[in-house]
Amino acid sequence: MPRGREIYEHRVRPGLEPEDVGAFVVIVVESGDYAIAADEEEAFARVEARHQDGVFFFSRVGPGGEAAPARRIGAGAHH
Numbered sequence: 909m910p911r912g913r914e915i916y917e918h919r920v921r922p923g924l925e926p927e928d929v930g931a932f933v934v935i936v937v938e939s940g941d942y943a944i945a946a947d948e949e950e951a952f953a954r955v956e957a958r959h960q961d962g963v964f965f966f967s968r969v970g971p972g973g974e975a976a977p978a979r980r981i982g983a984g985a986h987h
Contacts, residue, residue: 911937912965916975920944924973931969936962944969 915935920942932948935941936959943954948966955964967975 910965912967913975915940915942915965916967921973921975924969928969928973929971933967933969933975935965935967937965938962 912935915937916933919940920933920935924944928944931944931946932951933942933944934948934951934955936955939959939962941955941958943951945951945954948968952964952966955962969975
């Protein structure tokens with residue numbers, strides 16, 4: 909399981925609320941820090957402000973809290 913998805917499943921998903929369905933989650937892969945927001949750019953801006961050089965895992969909260977398709981960006985994201 910990719911590190912970003914692992915963080916999502918173990919740290920983010922347990923704290924999600926029903927109203928979070930459809931929200932965007934951006935996770936800093938190295939630290940596990942994350943942000944949740946209704947807008948992808950807002951979630952990214954929150955974590956990027958704290959971790960400018962990180963590798964970021966993007967996801968959208970699906971029904972039941974499962975992660976919708978995601979992507980990674982940042983230094984070393986192709987690994």
